[in-house]
Amino acid sequence: MMKWMAAAFVATGMLASTACADEVDNAVLVLQHEWAQANYKTADDKKEAVFKALVDKAAALDAKYPDRAEPKIWEAIIRAGYAGAMGGVSSMFNAMPQMKQGRDLLLAAEKIDPHALHGSVYTTLGSFYYMVPGGFIGFGDDDKAMEYLNKAIAMAPNDMDANYFMGDYWMEHKKYKKAIPYLEKVIALPAVTDRPVYSAGRKAEAVEKLKKAKK
Structure with a gap:
């Protein structure tokens, strides 16, 4: 009986933790x-x-x-x-x-x-x-x-923001050749699941910076 009760408490705690994580x-x-x-x-x-x-x-x-x-x-x-x-x-x-x-x-x-x-x-x-x-x-x-x-x-390595901000860092320091591969990767990456507005906006920013980098 005690073992069953202990298991029940553990299961209840796991469910509560999962619910909290989902929330x-x-x-x-x-x-x-x-x-x-x-x-x-x-x-x-x-x-x-x-x-x-x-x-x-x-x-x-x-x-x-x-x-x-x-x-x-x-x-x-x-x-x-x-x-x-x-x-x-x-x-x-x-x-x-x-x-x-x-x-x-x-x-x-x-x-x-x-x-x-x-x-x-x-x-x-x-x-x-x-x-x-x-x-x-x-x-x-x-x-x-x-x-x-x-x-x-x-x-x-395939995170959109990680690549974008690395590219932007090099743009800010006028190291355009170093910026290019990161900005190109942002544009090539698939859209982030469930975040279409962000994905489109970030990619558009990368496109504009890439144009400047290639001038």
């Missing part, structure tokens, strides 16, 4: 879709408000599941989108706290599960470190950017 995965997929709509389908003058609302939604999901890496990763990505959408003279001062908070979320996610979402922790950290200014303004660091981007490519 988090589904909620993250919703964030991914909403981010894609905000990033690729929203007018520039409306993006800041849309991203602000999305930040609040992502933060709530992270607060609900603090031991999961995926909500932290997507809160960081959305905060970066919010920072990028900010306008006006003071945008740099308003945006930088969002980027710093995003970086801290990613570092926390790395401790939980560095393999989550095909190594998106490393892809996103890499992009943060080369996009953000260094010095007194921000935490930008090209060496750290390359370290993280290399980890991302090693972990997920």
